Amino acid sequence: MALEDYVPRQWQVLATTLLLAMLLLPLLSMLLVAAARASPNSTGTRNKLPPHPPGLPILGNLHQMGALPHRSLWEMAQRHGPVMMLRLGTVPMLVVSSAGAARDVLKTHDADCCSRPDTPGTRRLSYQHNDVAFSPYSEQWRERRKLLVVEFLSKRRIQATWYARETEVGKLVSGLAVASMNGQEPVCLEDHVFGYMDGIVGTVAFGNMYGTEHFAHKEHFHHVIDEAMVVRSSFSAEDYFPNTLGRLVDRLTGVASLREMVFKEFDAFFEMMLGQAKPDNAGCVGLIDVLIRLMKEQQQGSFTVSRDVVKGLLTNTFIGAVDTGAVTIIWAMAELVRNPHVLNKVQNEIRTMVGNRERVQQDDVAKLKYLKMVVMETLRLHPALPLLVPRETMRHITVSGYDVPAKTRILVNAWAIGRDPTNWENPEEFIPERFKGEEDVNFNRAQFEFLPFGAGRRMCPGIDMGLATTEFTLANLLYCFDWELPEGLRSEDMSMEEAGGLTIHKKTRLLLVPTRYKCGSAS
Secondary structure, rough: OOOOOOOHHHHHHHHHHHHHHHHHHHHHHHHHHHHHOOOOOOOOOOOOOOOOOOOOOOOOOOHHOOHHHHHHHHHHHHHOEEEEEEEOOOEEEEEEEEHHHHHHHHHHHHOOEOOOOOOOOHHOOOOOOOOOOOOOOOHHHHHHHHHHHHHHOHHHHHHHHHHHHHHHHHHHHHHHHHHOOOOOOOOOOHHHHHHHHHHHHHHHHHHHHHOOOOHHOOOHHHHHHHHHHHHOOOOOOOOOOOOOOHHOOOOHHHHHHHHHHHHHHHHHHHHHHHHHHHOOOOOOOOOOHHHHHHHOOOOOOOOEEHHHHHHHHHHHHHHHHHHHHHHHHHHHHHHHHHHHHHHHHHHHHHHHOOOOOOOOOOHHOOOHHHHHHHHHHHHHOOOOOOOOOOOEOOEEEOOEEEOOOOEEEEEEEEHHHHHHOOOOOOOOOOOOOHHHHOOOOOOOOOOOOOOOOHHHHOOOOHHHHHHHHHHHHHHHHHEEEEEEEOOOHHHOOOOOEEEEEEEEEEEOEEEEEEEEEOOOOOO
């Protein structure tokens, strides 16, 4: 068996880092001790730094992050407080785990800490920071974000692309209906839902040609997306040791070569799409058509829509939309099956509203108040990104009375905030009714005890599209089928363990038995 079967890859990398750094230990220790001491700020007084848990020489607190960092950091916050300063390698990292501290970061000092850290992996996969999600703050970033929102994520575009959701949900229902003909045979819901999400995002991004013969290599691209998610979330020594040591470790462990391989496969696929897209064609116009037109016009606002900008935005579209949407749908279905009284209540609401029609339609969704509560409760318990994408301070700020120097990375633990007992009664229980009266919550008006999409300038721009797709999909799954666990498995025994990196999946696959609801018909 391979070494990976016995020792997790993260610990292999950390061990290699430690061994390679042994010769530098005396020098590094002196430097780190000096850096840890409180330094004078611009007024000449000493900084009041947040609590900082003790760490190891060289590694700092890296070894304490664990396989599920959001849980490890939450446990550390129980001992050291909701505002902690860690040292990950040579990098200072502020970890925020309370609504009040999150407000300081995401609202009070939003303009001072809305940048992103410049790390090798994100730099390469974003085409030298030509994307929206991972690029440092700049005027060009503002223009790219505006472009992505207007041309892909706006309410106008959501309305214009409902046909894609309706088409793909028809395929989803048909596939599950065929599977349900096998009696009590369970189906793996992930296999159906991830393909469905890919179909929606692909059609909106690339128009009607997505799924045609032009995309014969689409299955391979799915594999590349999976690998890109691994690269985004995996440990890279150079992220925490931005020097020769970090580069050497990444080369020895294969992290650098995997990153380069994924980049080249992404790039080859995007080059193929750019070569085959026809912006002036009739029919559905995708995001790529708009971007090609703007690229030919050269200027959009104050920045050039270059080929790398087009690829960077397409990368965000697939990595950001497919995985997070599918993960939320799977967690929602898992919680509903574990809580049959909630499942019955939401199905009754949907079926009463829809009547005997074939499927749930677009106009029905806005009227399904309890369904919206179910989605919100799912996002509270299972935010797709439990740790918001790291920020970096551009200037000295204060958080909960503590001083935070410039060039400090900031992690907001949205998962911990969503389960904080000071904000939520019985926080570990799935109770959609806690959102009664807030079904029409405006996520753009940040509520800092509930941050599934973040807040401030770096708030997820895909909120409206994500919610529209999630609610529409769940409504049809719950209307068209009755759902049961496989024979012999009780709801209280169902595993809800987590796995993953950047996004958090259900560790064990969700196997359910669908039975076609008699008032619907297979499409």
